[in-house]
Amino acid sequence: MMSRARADSLSGALLVLPAIGFLLVFFLAPNLLLVGYSVIARMEAGVMQYGLTFDNYVRAFSVDLYWLVLVRTVRMGLMAALVSAAIAYPLAIAIAQGGLFGRVVTLVVVTPLLVNVVIRSYAWSQLLSRQGALNWALTNLGIAENPPQLLYTEWAVLIASVHVFLPFIVLPLAAAIGAIAPEIGQAARMAGANRVRVFLRVILPLSVPGLAVGLSLVFSLTAAAYVTPQILGGNFSPLIGTLIHQQVLALNDWPFGAALASLLIVLVLSINLVFLRGAERLTRRWTAGAGN
Amino acid sequence: MTIKLNRRTFGKLALGAGVAAPFAFTRNAWAQGRTITIGIWGGSQGEFIKREVIPAFEAEFGCTVLAEEGATLANVAKLRATASDPRFSVMFVDDVVVGLCKEEGLTEELPAADMPALENLYPEFLYEGGYGTALGISLGGVFHNTGITPPETYAELWDEKWAGKIKLVSPNNTPAMFFLIVAAAVKSGKPFAEAQYLVDDSFDKVAELRPNVQNVYDSGIQASNEVAQGQADVGLIEYSKYVYPYTDQGAPVTMTYPAEGAFAGTNCQVLVKNAPERDLAVAFMNRMLEPSVQKPLAEYALIAPPISGLDLDEKTLGYVAYPQSEMQARGLFTPDWTMINAKRAEWTERLNQIFAA
Amino acid sequence: MSNLTRAAVLVILFVIVAPLAVPVMMSVSDTPFMTFPPQGFTLRWYWKVLAEPEVQQSLWVSIRLAAAAAIGSLILGIPCAIGLVRYRVPGRNAILGLVLSPLIVPLLVTGLALLQFFSLAGNRWTFFQLAMGHIVICLPYVVRNVSNSLLLANPDLESAARIMGADRWTTFRRVTWHQIRPGITSGAIFAFIVSFDDFPISMWLADAREFPLPLFLEVAIQRFFDPSIAALSTLMILLALVMIGVMEALLGIKVRRFAG
Numbered sequence: 001m002m003s004r005a006r007a008d009s010l011s012g013a014l015l016v017l018p019a020i021g022f023l024l025v026f027f028l029a030p031n032l033l034l035v036g037y038s039v040i041a042r043m044e045a046g047v048m049q050y051g052l053t054f055d056n057y058v059r060a061f062s063v064d065l066y067w068l069v070l071v072r073t074v075r076m077g078l079m080a081a082l083v084s085a086a087i088a089y090p091l092a093i094a095i096a097q098g099g100l101f102g103r104v105v106t107l108v109v110v111t112p113l114l115v116n117v118v119i120r121s122y123a124w125s126q127l128l129s130r131q132g133a134l135n136w137a138l139t140n141l142g143i144a145e146n147p148p149q150l151l152y153t154e155w156a157v158l159i160a161s162v163h164v165f166l167p168f169i170v171l172p173l174a175a176a177i178g179a180i181a182p183e184i185g186q187a188a189r190m191a192g193a194n195r196v197r198v199f200l201r202v203i204l205p206l207s208v209p210g211l212a213v214g215l216s217l218v219f220s221l222t223a224a225a226y227v228t229p230q231i232l233g234g235n236f237s238p239l240i241g242t243l244i245h246q247q248v249l250a251l252n253d254w255p256f257g258a259a260l261a262s263l264l265i266v267l268v269l270s271i272n273l274v275f276l277r278g279a280e281r282l283t284r285r286w287t288a289g290a291g292n
Numbered sequence: 293m294t295i296k297l298n299r300r301t302f303g304k305l306a307l308g309a310g311v312a313a314p315f316a317f318t319r320n321a322w323a324q325g326r327t328i329t330i331g332i333w334g335g336s337q338g339e340f341i342k343r344e345v346i347p348a349f350e351a352e353f354g355c356t357v358l359a360e361e362g363a364t365l366a367n368v369a370k371l372r373a374t375a376s377d378p379r380f381s382v383m384f385v386d387d388v389v390v391g392l393c394k395e396e397g398l399t400e401e402l403p404a405a406d407m408p409a410l411e412n413l414y415p416e417f418l419y420e421g422g423y424g425t426a427l428g429i430s431l432g433g434v435f436h437n438t439g440i441t442p443p444e445t446y447a448e449l450w451d452e453k454w455a456g457k458i459k460l461v462s463p464n465n466t467p468a469m470f471f472l473i474v475a476a477a478v479k480s481g482k483p484f485a486e487a488q489y490l491v492d493d494s495f496d497k498v499a500e501l502r503p504n505v506q507n508v509y510d511s512g513i514q515a516s517n518e519v520a521q522g523q524a525d526v527g528l529i530e531y532s533k534y535v536y537p538y539t540d541q542g543a544p545v546t547m548t549y550p551a552e553g554a555f556a557g558t559n560c561q562v563l564v565k566n567a568p569e570r571d572l573a574v575a576f577m578n579r580m581l582e583p584s585v586q587k588p589l590a591e592y593a594l595i596a597p598p599i600s601g602l603d604l605d606e607k608t609l610g611y612v613a614y615p616q617s618e619m620q621a622r623g624l625f626t627p628d629w630t631m632i633n634a635k636r637a638e639w640t641e642r643l644n645q646i647f648a649a
Numbered sequence: 650m651s652n653l654t655r656a657a658v659l660v661i662l663f664v665i666v667a668p669l670a671v672p673v674m675m676s677v678s679d680t681p682f683m684t685f686p687p688q689g690f691t692l693r694w695y696w697k698v699l700a701e702p703e704v705q706q707s708l709w710v711s712i713r714l715a716a717a718a719a720i721g722s723l724i725l726g727i728p729c730a731i732g733l734v735r736y737r738v739p740g741r742n743a744i745l746g747l748v749l750s751p752l753i754v755p756l757l758v759t760g761l762a763l764l765q766f767f768s769l770a771g772n773r774w775t776f777f778q779l780a781m782g783h784i785v786i787c788l789p790y791v792v793r794n795v796s797n798s799l800l801l802a803n804p805d806l807e808s809a810a811r812i813m814g815a816d817r818w819t820t821f822r823r824v825t826w827h828q829i830r831p832g833i834t835s836g837a838i839f840a841f842i843v844s845f846d847d848f849p850i851s852m853w854l855a856d857a858r859e860f861p862l863p864l865f866l867e868v869a870i871q872r873f874f875d876p877s878i879a880a881l882s883t884l885m886i887l888l889a890l891v892m893i894g895v896m897e898a899l900l901g902i903k904v905r906r907f908a909g
Contacts, residue, residue: 008736008737009736009737009738009739011732011736011817012732012733012735012736012737012738013732013736013738013739014732015728015729015731015732015736015738016728016729016732016733016738016744018724018725018728018729019725019726019728019729019748019788019792020729020744020747020748022725022784022785022788023747023748023751023785023788026763026766026781026782026784026785027750027751027754027759027785028747029766030759030762030763030765030766031754031758031759031762033762033765033766033769034758034761034762034765037765063641064645064649065641065644065645065648065649068649069648069649087661090654090657090658090661091658091661093654094654094655094658101655104662105658105662107893107897108662108665108666109662109665110893111665111666111669111889111890111893112665112669114842114846114889114892114893115669115885115886115889116846116848116862116863116866116885117846117848117863118848118863118866118867118870119672119866119882119885119886120668120669122672122866122870122878122882123668123669123671123672123882124668126671126672126675126683126685126879127667127668127671129518129521129523130522130523130524131521131522131523131684131685132523132671132685133671133674133685133686136685136686148456149456149506149523151507151523152506152507163664163665163668166665195651220753220755223755224755224756224757224758224849226757226848226849226852227848227849227867230867231867231870234506234507234508234509235462235507235508235509235510235647235648236507236508236647236648237648238648241755241757241849244757244758244761245757245852246464248761249366249369250365250366250369250464251365251369251637251640252369252372252373254765257761258761258765261755261757261758261761261762264755264757264758265754265755265758268753268754268755269753269754272753329857334868334871334872335872342703358856358857358858359857360856360857361857361868373768377771379773510871511871511872513871513872513874514870514871514872516874517682517683517874520682520874521682521683521684538681538682538874541681541874542681543681543682543874544682
């Protein structure tokens, strides 16, 4: 038996080895190299200086521009995650209930995922501009006269980010809600709870794991986006991705670009950790509470 | 175009006997099968170069020319990034950085002996003692929707009636430097030539324009398209080459040059130091200055040629300042680029702090 | 579901679809610049954009790249999934974490890291760089899809084949292969689409010769004055609809697994 198990794990290791080796070379090593670069080099008057340094990070946190962009990136990610969550619940409930309607909802929610992000952002820019489709409709329906333009504001970036990343929260939520046994809801209804109470007391707590996955996905994707803020933000509200791009490709300051990129990695990983751990703790407390 | 046969191509012609027809008529066999990469701009100018100039050049030399689009600063960044192992052979940049590229050792002097077309170049368009030539001159000014009354002076644009109606050029693009000079001129009341040295103290004036600015744009073409659609009334400051081709096609957008003055927007070409296929690169740069390219390029992209003796059509003359006497009569202003290059990173950060923070 | 919820769902679905209709409408405007509502009707922008050599070149680059990414990630991903699901691999969770982590680390950062890595390594083969970058981001989809079908399949069949005296290779060919074929098909399709749509990796690694379609689209938005960009967008949206139809109806692949 022993030798069989050893042979088994040996062939298993041989099977996974190519993929691991590939990822070590073309994913892990480059990313570690990038993070390392941010602390061993800096640009001084256009010339690269090598040696251990934290100047890049000091600059990122002391010049108000970079600091403000970091804050904006976090804010945009959080807002997109929360707005998506609010929109996602009715959709996820519809999907979880299945049937033809659920199937249609699934398809409509997922369709935009197959349309390139550049096209989707562009479509929003045509919809939100001053002479765009939205204002045209508002004016012609007599709802507003001379409505302001949403394009090139943070609102435009937020709206498009929610649209683009919505499926990433709807689907995990639908999976979580679908896993709730329908009898639980029925039992609560029979016990006299109204719909709102059923939602707040049953669906919401039990869907927390799906919600946490969805929130962290939408946050991460929004915070790391380049295309959407670029096309819809009008350079007024760049997120950190735009700055990384500018530092490297326009200003040629690789070490500072690497520092901003490292900050983005830290930001995304820590938010993921917070959301997922928080959800775990919340679920544990609620299930413990239910036991009393 | 006459086809001269040298001995090698003639031999090939005789041997290949028509089988190698496309190659047989190559008069520049030395370039056969070789490839150069050049950095160019977008817009009508880039389009004409990609569609007309490059295919003709490739056919004639039997070579491949890869054209990569980018703005001046991005193109310089590419040169710096590949300086030790150059990938580009020829780079198109605005006049602003020709001196900078020379100083940083990114470019080399043009071999005048191998570039017969330099003969027709107006002397003022050969830069830095031979480190670059102009390719075309457009006018720097304000573009606007034809349905509005354009501003007569730059100072007017600070008026609140323009609130949210102005598109402003991004600091990544050269004309943003024109804008800073305008702000300094409006604040001080001095002409551009003096105002350009007062930019450091004029950022409060720049910040005052903020409420009037709808967005900061990267692409002059996209911005003039949006102005044509009526999404904003005016855009500043842009090269006329990004606007006039669309004016000419009937889009409701055109240029105006407020009373304070107009800028010379000069697009140039430089030869990359240790360029791959240097001789081919030089041949391409020479081609760019030949009348057979310059005349149709000027008439297509509506930019003024930097060479003398061309007979441009009436329509084009309505859009460009040509010949040289006409450029001088209009008093087109060219800033002190050496001073500006030293300040550019700092000014960019200050602009970003006003508009992007 | 209450009528209120149903109404809310319908409104949301409308808002999801509506933006995609705007370029479709603008693409037929018979004006030399873009405008809403469209004026007149013409299909000439479609012909113009299809005849554009740069569109054709970028499309060809994207197709080659997506094919390379799909094949590469299958070659690496299929054995990896089998190893992880069917064998006792030491450090299984860590390996799974590594394989899935390209989905968590921002793509934009991975792209930049690869650019730096390749330039330090002195590699100048752009297509190779793009393909490696795309395999990194496609691999998780292949591993996940193949693992799913392995988990759904009955491992007893494999054991039975082995007991009957079949060697490992025969067992794989006769049993495992058939069990994981649906996973391989859907993994390959997901990989192709992920690569075909990628912007944040390509944006760092592409050059003039290898310029994938999504990058061209972004440049075209800034460059095309007339409605031909709207026409191109419409074509891309139609392509997406066709793909969804094919995947759901013919192949029975659940499109939603993309995001799950």
